[in-house]
Amino acid sequence: MDSVVKAILLALLTQDIVLGQLDDKAKYFGKLLGKLNSYHHQVGGEVYAVDESTLYIKDFIYDGLGQDTFFFAGGTNRPGSQGFIIPNEFGRTNILKAYLNKNVKLTLPDNKKISELKWFAIFDISSQEVYGDISIPEEFESPVPQSLSEMSRRLNGVQSGNVVILDAKTIKVPKFYYDGQADARFWAGVGPQPSSKGFIVPDEKGYIDNLRPYSGEDVILVLPGDVTVNDVDWLSIFNIETNENLGSVLVPDSLNVPPSLLAIVKTDSNLPNCETLHRDIQISWEIFGRAITFEIAYRARTSEYVAFGLSGSETSSRMVGSDAFILYTDGVQGHAEDYNITAKSMCVDVLGAKRGVCKDAEVGGQESLQFYTMSAVNGINFIRFRRDLTSPDDGDQTINTDGSTYIIWSMGRLDDKRRPTFHRIWQRGDRAIEFGRQGKKNCDNFVVVPEETPKPWNIPPIFDPSKRVFVARIGPSGQRRGYSGLTGLPSSSLAWYVDGYIVPDLVLKRGLIYQFVVEGGSDPHSATNYHPLVITNEPIGGYETLSESERKKVRVLAGVEFTRRGVPRPQKSGRLCHWYHDGTDPRLDDDLTTFQKYRNTLSYSCEEGDQARLEAAPNSSWPDVVYYHSFTHPYMGGKIKVVDSYKSFTSNMGAVIYPGFLVFLTIPLCLLKYVCCV
Numbered sequence: 001m002d003s004v005v006k007a008i009l010l011a012l013l014t015q016d017i018v019l020g021q022l023d024d025k026a027k028y029f030g031k032l033l034g035k036l037n038s039y040h041h042q043v044g045g046e047v048y049a050v051d052e053s054t055l056y057i058k059d060f061i062y063d064g065l066g067q068d069t070f071f072f073a074g075g076t077n078r079p080g081s082q083g084f085i086i087p088n089e090f091g092r093t094n095i096l097k098a099y100l101n102k103n104v105k106l107t108l109p110d111n112k113k114i115s116e117l118k119w120f121a122i123f124d125i126s127s128q129e130v131y132g133d134i135s136i137p138e139e140f141e142s143p144v145p146q147s148l149s150e151m152s153r154r155l156n157g158v159q160s161g162n163v164v165i166l167d168a169k170t171i172k173v174p175k176f177y178y179d180g181q182a183d184a185r186f187w188a189g190v191g192p193q194p195s196s197k198g199f200i201v202p203d204e205k206g207y208i209d210n211l212r213p214y215s216g217e218d219v220i221l222v223l224p225g226d227v228t229v230n231d232v233d234w235l236s237i238f239n240i241e242t243n244e245n246l247g248s249v250l251v252p253d254s255l256n257v258p259p260s261l262l263a264i265v266k267t268d269s270n271l272p273n274c275e276t277l278h279r280d281i282q283i284s285w286e287i288f289g290r291a292i293t294f295e296i297a298y299r300a301r302t303s304e305y306v307a308f309g310l311s312g313s314e315t316s317s318r319m320v321g322s323d324a325f326i327l328y329t330d331g332v333q334g335h336a337e338d339y340n341i342t343a344k345s346m347c348v349d350v351l352g353a354k355r356g357v358c359k360d361a362e363v364g365g366q367e368s369l370q371f372y373t374m375s376a377v378n379g380i381n382f383i384r385f386r387r388d389l390t391s392p393d394d395g396d397q398t399i400n401t402d403g404s405t406y407i408i409w410s411m412g413r414l415d416d417k418r419r420p421t422f423h424r425i426w427q428r429g430d431r432a433i434e435f436g437r438q439g440k441k442n443c444d445n446f447v448v449v450p451e452e453t454p455k456p457w458n459i460p461p462i463f464d465p466s467k468r469v470f471v472a473r474i475g476p477s478g479q480r481r482g483y484s485g486l487t488g489l490p491s492s493s494l495a496w497y498v499d500g501y502i503v504p505d506l507v508l509k510r511g512l513i514y515q516f517v518v519e520g521g522s523d524p525h526s527a528t529n530y531h532p533l534v535i536t537n538e539p540i541g542g543y544e545t546l547s548e549s550e551r552k553k554v555r556v557l558a559g560v561e562f563t564r565r566g567v568p569r570p571q572k573s574g575r576l577c578h579w580y581h582d583g584t585d586p587r588l589d590d591d592l593t594t595f596q597k598y599r600n601t602l603s604y605s606c607e608e609g610d611q612a613r614l615e616a617a618p619n620s621s622w623p624d625v626v627y628y629h630s631f632t633h634p635y636m637g638g639k640i641k642v643v644d645s646y647k648s649f650t651s652n653m654g655a656v657i658y659p660g661f662l663v664f665l666t667i668p669l670c671l672l673k674y675v676c677c678v
Contacts, residue, residue, distance in 0.1 A: 070095065071096070307327075
């Protein structure tokens with residue numbers, strides 16, 4: 001089952017999303033059966049068939065004064081006791097209480113279908129009275145997903161299987177192919193054929209930028225804002241630059257499909273300009289005098305931030321060198337903070353200077369943002385703040401009011417110190433905005449599309465009683481299936497790969513001496529690729545980034561020496577050997593269900609230089625659980641389990657695992673020499 005569809009169904013089952021949330025935001029509730037006939041107790045409302053097993057009563061009225069009254073249905077000629085009870089909107093068979101213009105979603109019990117029924121009623125079992133009812137026509141066809149034709153095959157390798165309209169807002173494009181070589185978007189509109197007079201449909205991950213290449217993938221699209229399939233005549237892969245239709249499918253009128261059950265949140269800012277950056281992020285603004293007021297509307301998970309700012313380049317969207325604004329809420333109030341991005345890493349010390357994603361105040365600048373207001377509506381946060389067009393801070397860029405300005409944006413997780421960590425979604429390609437324009441809104445209402453949290457990869461512990469050497473190298477953190485999913489912590493952009501596995505648990509025995517071959521980079525001038533290996537008793541790492549008081553709480557077990565003045569210095573930092581994305585899109589990491597599939601998408605290289613070897617000798621003073629880390633960066637390392645005997649450990653595990661042998665089975669042949677030869 002497709003992950004988006006599965007997530008939507010899960011939300012419905014948990015009552016997180018119900019049709020009642022769409023009262024004023026959707027015109028289509030399913031196939032209309034008609035208005036309830038009212039006989040007693042002021043019963044009223046319109047009844048719709050949502051799908052084969054779901055009824056929806058819009059504006060339901062009942063005074064609640066019946067003695068033993070239920071939602072009832074049956075297949076006899078007339079309503080009566082030979083029917084069956086339908087549980088209420090909460091899935092319970094309680095006696096009905098009063099309803100006043102309430103929207104109610106009912107699910108038929110025991111896999112029954114609407115097409116098998118002849119009537120639906122509000123029925124009192126004690127008095128055998130029908131308070132209101134409606135007849136279901138013979139040969140009734142419930143709303144179901146509708147299959148269309150394949151996409152036409154015109155340009156750039158576009159082709160697909162039969163497109164399926166899953167519901168009023170959700171479209172499935174199966175087995176979709178596109179070479180990614182055009183300035184193309186998913187595009188929908190009205191008229192006899194695709195044209196430039198259409199609108200962007202966000203891709204399956206919510207991006208509205210140029211489409212990536214697709215190679216036979218099943219793609220789930222959700223129409224933006226209030227738009228439903230009844231409002232469009234076609235879906236196209238459209239080249240914005242050349243106004244060419246690369247491939248398309250026509251959407252017939254009056255499709256008998258289920259209504260969308262996605263919540264829609266109105267986001268009409270009173271600021272005159274608005275642009276959509278992603279399905280879940282919008283920016284509004286107004287220039288008044290020498291200042292600009294921004295409002296960022298975004299849908300984020302708990303403890304997530306949004307970054308928006310001015311690019312580090314005048315000719316493209318570039319994160320490094322950008323002047324960024326980090327926005328978040330703490331559950332009580334909103335925050336807008338001024339940042340300077342000098343490297344793609346968390347803020348770290350580089351030879352006495354701060355580099356990476358750092359607050360302006362940390363790099364000698366000043367806070368230039370004036371926070372105004374924060375509000376939250378149905379899971380959408382709104383943060384409004386102000387900044388001078390020309391900031392007095394030399395580290396800030398001037399906001400151009402004449403022409404276009406390239407921007408950057410991202411969304412990710414805050415750590416427990418409210419520092420932005422590696423982003424979950426971010427700018428794809430280049431994006432520019434004309435801040436000086438006069439009143440133009442390119443934003444729709446938010447569509448709240450639920451997501452299924454991907455399961456972390458299965459990384460077995462490295463446990464081999466004969467093993468004394470581990471090889472530690474660097475690689476990407478792997479999005480939510482990787483470091484953050486495995487550890488439950490926020491992630492850096494990088495993580496340790498030990499013997500070819502991302503942050504595996506290691507099993508070491510007290511009384512033995514082990515060596516770690518360290519190849520995490522030896523250039524202390526680099527803010528991103530300098531990672532001496534250390535072992536401590538805390539799970540986060542980045543010992544160098546800790547304050548003096550924080551260091552006193554940490555026990556260093558290996559990898560750090562101290563000067564006479566008590567300044568910590570790393571002991572072992574070997575050459576840089578790392579896995580990396582080379583032409584593959586890291587936004588797709590979550591789609592790869594196993595670590596082996598993921599690792600096979602990465603490239604590998606080693607710089608010239610020597611390895612370093614760090615010795616670790618667990619003894620009786622070591623805790624049962626310690627951690628290997630980067631000295632310079634937090635959120636990169638994994639767990640070490642320290643045991644007195646292997647026998648006790650294997651009895652607790654129930655089986656012996658030898659991942660050192662599994663490495664030979666799962667790593668591509670071209671990489672064996674990098675993993676095994678030390």
